Amino acid sequence: MQIEEVQSQRDYVEYCKTVHSYSPAVNKLLDLSASYVSDAEKAYQEGRKKAIWSNGYGWEVPLIYACDTIPVAFGEMGRLSDKEVMLIAEDYYQFPVETCSMVKCTVGQWHLRRNTSTIKRILGNGSGCEPFNLAWEIMEREGYDVYSNDVVYRGPTVEGKRLEELVKFFVEEIYDVVEWLTGSRKLDEDKLKVEIQRKNRLLNKLRTVLELRRQHPFYVRSLATILMLNVGLNNYFGKPEEYEAAIDLLIEELQNTPVNAADLKNVIPLVWAGGTGQEFGIYEAIDQAGGALLGLRSVPFKQYREDIPPVESLARWLYDNAGAGAGVYARNVLEHEVDKLNARGLILYGYIGCSFASVDREMWRKYFHEKGIPSINLEGSFQTGAPSGQVLTRIKAFVEMLA
Numbered sequence: 496m497q498i499e500e501v502q503s504q505r506d507y508v509e510y511c512k513t514v515h516s517y518s519p520a521v522n523k524l525l526d527l528s529a530s531y532v533s534d535a536e537k538a539y540q541e542g543r544k545k546a547i548w549s550n551g552y553g554w555e556v557p558l559i560y561a562c563d564t565i566p567v568a569f570g571e572m573g574r575l576s577d578k579e580v581m582l583i584a585e586d587y588y589q590f591p592v593e594t595c596s597m598v599k600c601t602v603g604q605w606h607l608r609r610n611t612s613t614i615k616r617i618l619g620n621g622s623g624c625e626p627f628n629l630a631w632e633i634m635e636r637e638g639y640d641v642y643s644n645d646v647v648y649r650g651p652t653v654e655g656k657r658l659e660e661l662v663k664f665f666v667e668e669i670y671d672v673v674e675w676l677t678g679s680r681k682l683d684e685d686k687l688k689v690e691i692q693r694k695n696r697l698l699n700k701l702r703t704v705l706e707l708r709r710q711h712p713f714y715v716r717s718l719a720t721i722l723m724l725n726v727g728l729n730n731y732f733g734k735p736e737e738y739e740a741a742i743d744l745l746i747e748e749l750q751n752t753p754v755n756a757a758d759l760k761n762v763i764p765l766v767w768a769g770g771t772g773q774e775f776g777i778y779e780a781i782d783q784a785g786g787a788l789l790g791l792r793s794v795p796f797k798q799y800r801e802d803i804p805p806v807e808s809l810a811r812w813l814y815d816n817a818g819a820g821a822g823v824y825a826r827n828v829l830e831h832e833v834d835k836l837n838a839r840g841l842i843l844y845g846y847i848g849c850s851f852a853s854v855d856r857e858m859w860r861k862y863f864h865e866k867g868i869p870s871i872n873l874e875g876s877f878q879t880g881a882p883s884g885q886v887l888t889r890i891k892a893f894v895e896m897l898a
């Protein structure tokens with residue numbers, strides 16, 4: 496497939512496979528991404544697997560897998576949407592137009608699935624954003640079985656006894672989720688241990704991939720990078736063993752590829768801060784202008800503790816990641832990435848209608864601007880469709896300016 500033939504995000508994935516024709520590993524990762532939702536729904540409908548909709552990242556992923564269930568990230572369903580699907584949320588459910596398009600797309604997709612035989616259970620998360628809290632409430636009224644845990648939050652001075660109380664509280668919440676998932680509070684802790692070990696192992700392997708990419712900056716292009724890390728590393732596209740095998744293969748490919756001195760000379764290292772941009776043309780614009788996304792905000796990744804009981808490990812991991820002032824911590828990670836990679840610029844990406852992320856981006860833009868590190872602040876939508884020519888022109892101009 497050629498770039499001129501691309502009409503949708505699915506086409507972009509196909510096109511990206513053509514671009515990576517030299518790499519069976521990247522092709523496998525792209526296939527896993529493209530088939531994630533449909534394969535999970537099929538396995539569920541055929542009775543081969545249990546599956547639920549969930550955020551698909553964080554503490555719940557090892558837990559859900561340990562309960563023999565596939566966590567299907569609802570955000571991945573939203574990205575298959577178009578404007579018509581998004582309008583269902585506005586017209587039928589009366590979501591205000593300015594609501595984040597990620598939420599509206601997901602609501603539209605759940606609406607279309609209401610009277611079908613697909614997955615009808617949603618694990619929400621009270622700490623998610625308000626529009627999603629509303630979406631889950633509405634879906635419950637529409638007949639979905641929705642479970643949402645309480646809000647978890649660790650204030651800046653919470654340590655010692657207070658922190659221990661929070662951990663105890665969340666351990667109980669985890670057992671509540673197990674009960675909702677399986678009908679019993681009994682959890683196979685050995686299985687959870689295996690899942691925690693898998694997560695830590697994969698975090699290490701992806702660190703290796705990122706290190707190797709510094710010598711091979713163009714081997715995995717931007718879209719594949721984002722899907723492999725922002726989505727795959729979180730939930731393994733519903734197929735943990737296959738995802739890990741693809742990562743192992745990628746490491747092998749990168750280790751066996753000779754370093755290209757011209758690539759190292761010409762590359763414009765960039766750090767990506769934000770969600771998974773759904774308008775895939777953005778990645779094409781970065782690639783065409785000679786940029787390479789070598790750093791992401793989610794790096795370095797936090798390991799789960801293996802020296803304590805596995806449920807406690809999930810709870811402690813959560814409170815280590817759900818602290819107040821997260822925007823400042825994330826900025827520190829960004830700065831670390833920029834320094835380590837000698838990055839020439841930052842791409843700050845978020846969705847239209849997400850007020851809290853836009854505050855973070857503005858804060859980072861100002862901070863890095865004062866430090867003399869250029870950045871571009873982009874807002875995109877979640878539904879399928881080519882990005883506007885204006886966005887592409889801005890990205891190309893930004894990356895070319897850094898050259």
Ligand code: SF4
Pocket residue numbers: 595596597598624625626627846848849850851852
């Ligand atoms: S982008 Fe912001 S508003 Fe949209 S779902 Fe995510 S957190 Fe919520």
